[in-house]
Amino acid sequence: MNRFKKMAIPYLIWMIILVLIPIVILIIMSFQRTKGIKIFEGTFNNNFKIIFSKDVMQRLWLSFIYSAVVTVFCLIIAYPVAYIIARANFKHRFLVLSFLILPMWSNTLLRTKGIASLFMEGNIFTSLFEKIGITLPTLNWYATPMGVITGMISMYLPFMILPIYNSLEKIDKSLYDASDDLGANAFKTFWKVTFPISLKGITTGIILVFLPCATGFGVAEQLGENGLIGTYIKTQFDNEATYGVGALVSLIILVIIIGALFIVGKVDKEGETLL
């Protein structure tokens, strides 16, 4: 036991420097109004007033709605895909999976910009088809909810597919035989065996998609949406005078995330979901 404790020391130091101390600074800063990170020089200021302003509340709400819609659509699309690959009999399952995951390997910024450009006039498809005399209608989805949600779905879909595929792939094939043996047809087997066992993968997928959607700003901004909470936090930190406000909003989101993970931990005692 002692040896394990010693081996944990580097990680402990790492956690203290990069997680604990920043959070403490964040907490202190959230009560101040300073220029830049000057912890003990700023004046105490009640940032809560700004937090409960209409603007921030609207952004929180919009972020929540967007993330919820994106998560639901990701789930609807990802589950059948993961299911088909996991149950398929062909040898190169992993290769097929890789093709779905492949976009993840390219630069996020570039990818988002690319998607955004498809929603605008004069994109690569319309100009190509114009050359051969076909006029394609432009989607004109840039900076519309439709475009933002579609872009976000394409961005986060792999994060939903992978954990669900993992949980489905791990199911012992003999369970399907057993279910069949015990009188369940294919439909019943899915709802009474496959789906309940894959719930852990679904939970992981939801966490992996919902959280970055709700708190990130890069993807949304590239798609023309500046009204989300992530953008707000970023703006506060861009502007030296409002670090305190940014810190407070970040803290609130942090509390929400920790709360969500705490609930997941309560439900899933073995912690398998987050693995």
Next chain:
Amino acid sequence: MAKEKLIELKNITKSYDGEIAVDHLNLYIRENEFITLVGPSGCGKTTTLRMIGGFETPDEGEIIMNGVLVNDLPPHKRPINTVFQRYALFPHLNAYGNVAFGLNNRSLKELVEFYTEEKVLATIKELFPNYQYQGKPSGLKLRKAINHLIDESVKEALKLVNLEGFEKRKVDSMSGGQQQRVAIARAIINKPKILLLDEPLAALDLKLRQNMQYELKEMQRKLGITFVFVTHDQEEALTMSDTVVVMSKGVIQQIGTPEDIYNEPKNSFVANFIGESNIINGIYKGDKKVFFMGQEFECVDENFENGEEVQVVIRPEDWDVVPLDKAKLIGKVDASVFKGVHFEHCVIIEGKELIVHTYEFVKVGEQIGLNVDPYEIHLMKKEAVDAEEVLEEILNLEDEGPNNE
């Protein structure tokens, strides 16, 4: 007593990727029978079981159940349940949920049929003494009565496998033996006509396995259902079965009672696989006499021609150790191992090794006199393959372990 044929396999052939797993197999299973398919791994016993269960369809041949061809009937439509090799319990359900799974899959109508209408109506009366109805009871009351009956069945099934009070336990927190029992309870609660057991004891330790052997046999007697048991363990097969089917390379080598299989093996494979054997080449001299190892012995077999080459099977424990002057065979003890109940001597006579089980201790290197009673000598037709080759093959197969996949 004559029992009816419950299921019949006619000329069944099944191959995977061109490799034949089961080759023109003919077998019938009678009601209330404990039948065991035994053989080394890869002999086709599990494939045969899976075809009976409906998990595989035969390439050729017919599976007939109660006079109906059922080749393509899916498992959930057969009156058969299976206890799987690694139990295949549902990890998301507790013991209760696993056992109730089969009954919960049935429709209300099927369940009323399953429990009989009188019993369901009686249960309604018992649960709701003041409930009045005309004609048929309401669906809700019916459902409640059925749920009550299912609850009773589950508890009864768990009690039968000695798992009372384990209803709420998660299956992964149970020991191998307990999971095994849950798997059995989950299958028998459906009152199948046939229960298939695919090496269910392979994962248990020796003591537990021996206990379960007796318990399974007892359970089969009590429930009166047909058990089809698959194992690679010949001792298990002999202990539990009414009928033993010895298989090798997709072909049935011999079908018979445990006594028949042990005492009258049809060929050297069976003789070697079921228990230990000394197989010696000999010549039938006619008139219940056989000549081997330079001596003439009396025997009881007579279905051979005069001068025909035969194989003589003598079980290690059938040798009698006698004083040298009374012995027909005299050899030298090459090695000796104490086995607990008996000694196992390896005796060399004229370059041929014999295994002898006896209670007497003989020093290694000393001479030993052997005799054998006429009824202990079993003769088999001479085969093209050499007995030693077959033995080697069995040893190789056993090295691969009990896994049949």
